[in-house]
Amino acid sequence: MAKESRVPVKESEGRAVAEPEKIRTAPVFTPAADIREKPDGILVELDMPGADADSINVTFEKRTLSVYARGRSTKPSGYTLSHGEYRDGDYERSFTVSTLVDGGKIDASYSAGVLRLFLPFAKEAQARTIKVKTR
Amino acid sequence: MALIPVGGGRGVDPFEEFRRMQSEMNRMLERMPTARVEEFPPMNIWTGEEGIVVTMLVPGVEEGDVDITLQEDTLTIKGVRRPSDEGEGVTYHRRERSLGEFARSVVLPYRVDADKADAMFDGGVLGVRLARPEEDRPQHIKISGL
Numbered sequence: 001m002a003k004e005s006r007v008p009v010k011e012s013e014g015r016a017v018a019e020p021e022k023i024r025t026a027p028v029f030t031p032a033a034d035i036r037e038k039p040d041g042i043l044v045e046l047d048m049p050g051a052d053a054d055s056i057n058v059t060f061e062k063r064t065l066s067v068y069a070r071g072r073s074t075k076p077s078g079y080t081l082s083h084g085e086y087r088d089g090d091y092e093r094s095f096t097v098s099t100l101v102d103g104g105k106i107d108a109s110y111s112a113g114v115l116r117l118f119l120p121f122a123k124e125a126q127a128r129t130i131k132v133k134t135r
Numbered sequence: 136m137a138l139i140p141v142g143g144g145r146g147v148d149p150f151e152e153f154r155r156m157q158s159e160m161n162r163m164l165e166r167m168p169t170a171r172v173e174e175f176p177p178m179n180i181w182t183g184e185e186g187i188v189v190t191m192l193v194p195g196v197e198e199g200d201v202d203i204t205l206q207e208d209t210l211t212i213k214g215v216r217r218p219s220d221e222g223e224g225v226t227y228h229r230r231e232r233s234l235g236e237f238a239r240s241v242v243l244p245y246r247v248d249a250d251k252a253d254a255m256f257d258g259g260v261l262g263v264r265l266a267r268p269e270e271d272r273p274q275h276i277k278i279s280g281l
Contacts (some may be wrong), residue, residue, distance in 0.1 A: 027164060032231035039224050048181055049194040049259030074260050076188040079181035082244075086177035086192055113194030113259015116219075 026071065027089035031115075035095075039118035042101060048091045050074050050114035057109055058117065060103040066094045067115065178212075178241070186247055186267040191239070193233070194259035201256070203263060205249045208238075210263065213238040233270045245271060 022028065031046040048056075048069055055070035061129050069091045075081075097103075102122040176196075181188040191212060191260040193201065201214040215236045247265040 032157040033229055034232045037226050037228055038221055043221065048192040049192040074190045076181055079183035079188050081179060082181040086179060087154045094158065110198065116243060
């Protein structure tokens, strides 16, 4: 008989709140990010060494930029770990982006373990400045 | 077969504590190895019968910027992580990645054959394979019939 895995359910003030679990058992890391603003857009660089390039997923929806990637194993076969400072795992991070960015023109590239994203500012100034009247 | 919580969900669930501890441990373990480690770059050392493999996470480091030296039983990996040059008029909003020079040294548990050392560099991960000299490798002793 197949084992059924249950999502833990907590009762909180009378409502049942389901806590989402990860499907994969690998740890998920938050990659370190450098964010710089240039005159024509925002440059985001994320440290994601050992990520599987085919699994990198960058999405931009409702001003939220999300990055996800699976990590490849750095374990050499036939050896055992005698000193460990890092673990293999997946990467995930999200950012809220300002409305000046043109989501459709985001440029992403992955090289030497760094994911570089360039978020260009939209050509037309879409935000209209609203003057605040003070009395 | 679904388990119904004891007392219809309002009573005490004996497994609640276990699940809570487990999810807390998972969260703690996930948080630990973030990129904010004191030592950059983080390194793992793997040992086997044939020798030692050292893996190091060096994102953003060019192959030419890494210098690996082996002296007797000490392995030294030095290098520099350069920021990408973006020209004038750039402001940082967030700076979490450590840039600049790095150097890590490790004393190996046994001597290795420097001529047979070899290094691989892929996707920001550096791997250095150090072979143990043949005569130093563990010898399997056969048990002869009694």
